[in-house]
Amino acid sequence: MHKNEKESKEKGKGSFAFAWAMDESTEERERGVTMTVAVAYLETNKYRVVLLDSPGHKDFVPNMISGATQADAAILVVDASTGSFEAGMDGEGGKNVGQTKEHAQLIRSFGVEQLVVAVNKMDAVGYSKERFDFIKLQLGNFLRSCNFKDSAITWIPLSAVENQNLIKLPSDARLTSWYQGLCLLDAVDSLKLPSRDVSKPLILPICDVIKSQSTGQLAAFGKLESGAIRNGSKVLVLPCGQEATVKSIERDSNSCSIARAGDNVAVNLQGIEGSQLIPGGVLCHPDFPVTVANQMELKILVLDITIPILVGSQVEFHIHHVKEAARISKIIAVLDRTGKPSKSAPRFLKSKQNAVIQVVLDGEVCVQEFSKSRALGRAYLRSSGRTIAVGVVNRIIGQDQN
Structure with a gap:
């Protein structure tokens, strides 16, 4: 903290010393x-x-x-x-x-x-x-x-x-x-702990790929959403579809032999190229692979928007740690307050409406229906620097070759 205080004063940003405890990169410090x-x-x-x-x-x-x-x-x-x-x-x-x-x-x-x-x-x-x-x-x-x-x-x-x-x-x-x-x-x-899905199969969405402090090798970093992982166990790395072996696990920067749902971990893997590990990928149990797809049906809530959402609208599709260009391929129905769908498909969507739509993504992402995995089933649509809709994955349609 003393070092931060000294350096921030030298740059004429004395009050930023506390922020620098977390903002460690040069660009973050320059921009404040x-x-x-x-x-x-x-x-x-x-x-x-x-x-x-x-x-x-x-x-x-x-x-x-x-x-x-x-x-x-x-x-x-x-x-x-x-x-x-x-x-x-x-x-x-x-x-x-x-x-x-x-x-x-x-x-x-x-x-x-x-x-x-x-x-x-x-x-x-x-x-x-x-x-x-x-x-x-x-x-x-x-x-x-x-x-x-x-x-x-x-x-x-x-x-x-x-x-x-x-x-x-x-x-x-x-x-x-x-x-x-x-x-x-x-x-x-005073916060209450949420329930953890330890008994379900392993799902670890990769938030970042980092250099392990202890081994110097690349490690997949993220939060274990369900299941458990231990040293020596086999995992399936998606979307590349390769199997790898867990070499070591770090939790809170300390080595451990096993980690469970709710833990934030860095996982070192053997038998896989570093280039196959990407943020937005997922580590899962080889017998229970997560779906990889680029076409799905979403149930969404439209936020405050100024331009209506049309069929063909280009959007940014966000799901866990991945962002992909997408387009709205179909507006299936608007839902009323009780969740009942409209008989006919609307031509466009406006603010505050609940709706069911289909999207086609430019690339494939790791995804699950919301009913199966909350972490891999929440999606967000953004456009022109604003979030325009939030929703959940209702149904995975699969791969679209367009």
Whole structure:
């Protein structure tokens, strides 16, 4: 931290010293924004926490999707300072959906139900209760519309730069006079563990391919979504379809012989070329291969869009850690509030509609029906730098040769 403080001051960015703990690349430090997903580990009184620091900037939403799809719970960091909170809600000049809104919609569609809202920079508004209540009212209404339950949201006012309400209860009288709740670290400990699919076959979506610290070889890094993996076991690497043997496993940068659903691991493999390991690939059990396909039926919710979605629309298709160019090949039906499909196929889709569509991807991706695997069955459609629809894979149609 001392090194970060010294170097950030030299660059005239003294207040960035804390951000640099996670933003380690030269480009991130030059630009002053998080671009990739940084991973850190910490131990609380109750949990061993894997922290995935996802970018907030609108240019890096695809990276944010890759990181946040692994999350069991989320901390949504909101800037309390005047104008900044409003920009996060309404975008620049009120023209777009702000990043706070887009991120909230996305994390809910990833299946994250537990949310801690960290209202930061309270020092900039004099620890005002009125400002905190205003943010809670405005953002709370929006979170409800995203199907977050009030009982699963914890609101924490804090100031990171003045170390108020982070790892211990606040000392500033301007905050203690009206806030008697948890500090941020205790809020993390109050989260409930989700159930883990340990008994199901192995599924490990590859988030990144990294150089192992201990062996120097390439390793597949990601979160075990289901099943378990142990040293010496055989795995099938998709989409290339090659079998490999697990040489070693690292969890939280420490070697281990076995890892289970819920663990973030780096897996070293024998018997496979490094070029066959790609982010967006999947390690699975050889007897239970994951489907590889480029044509599927999705059930989607259209977000706030200005241009309607038509048959033939070109979109970016995101699923777990992979992005692929795609087009809407068919709009099958619009669904009413009860989920009942319309009798005739609509010509286009507009904001807030639920629909069933077919998409054809330029390349093949590892995918499962949502009913079989939640991690490999959630999809996102983006266009012109914005998320236009979120959904689940209803049915895999297979390979399309077009």
